[in-house]
Amino acid sequence: MGKLPYETIIAAIQGDKGAIEKVLKEYDAYITELSTFEIIGPDMRKHTIASEDAKQEIQEKLILALPKLRGLKK
Numbered sequence: 551m552g553k554l555p556y557e558t559i560i561a562a563i564q565g566d567k568g569a570i571e572k573v574l575k576e577y578d579a580y581i582t583e584l585s586t587f588e589i590i591g592p593d594m595r596k597h598t599i600a601s602e603d604a605k606q607e608i609q610e611k612l613i614l615a616l617p618k619l620r621g622l623k624k
Contacts, residue, residue, distance in 0.1 A: 574609055586598060
């Protein structure tokens with residue numbers, strides 16, 4: 551993960567859709583990792599499953615948390 555510009559973060563906090571997309575893109579790999587699970591299948595082997603539902607839920611929680619960062623200072 552790189553470092554998002556301060557202005558992008560502020561714009562995302564203020565609800566700018568383009569900035570929110572940049573934040574989501576920046577954290578996409580991490581969110582995908584968080585939404586990936588290992589299960590044991592009927593064949594008794596480990597299978598890695600990427601849950602799109604879990605990924606969307608994490609993204610939604612991130613979007614909803616952004617306005618709560620209003621106290622962010624440079």
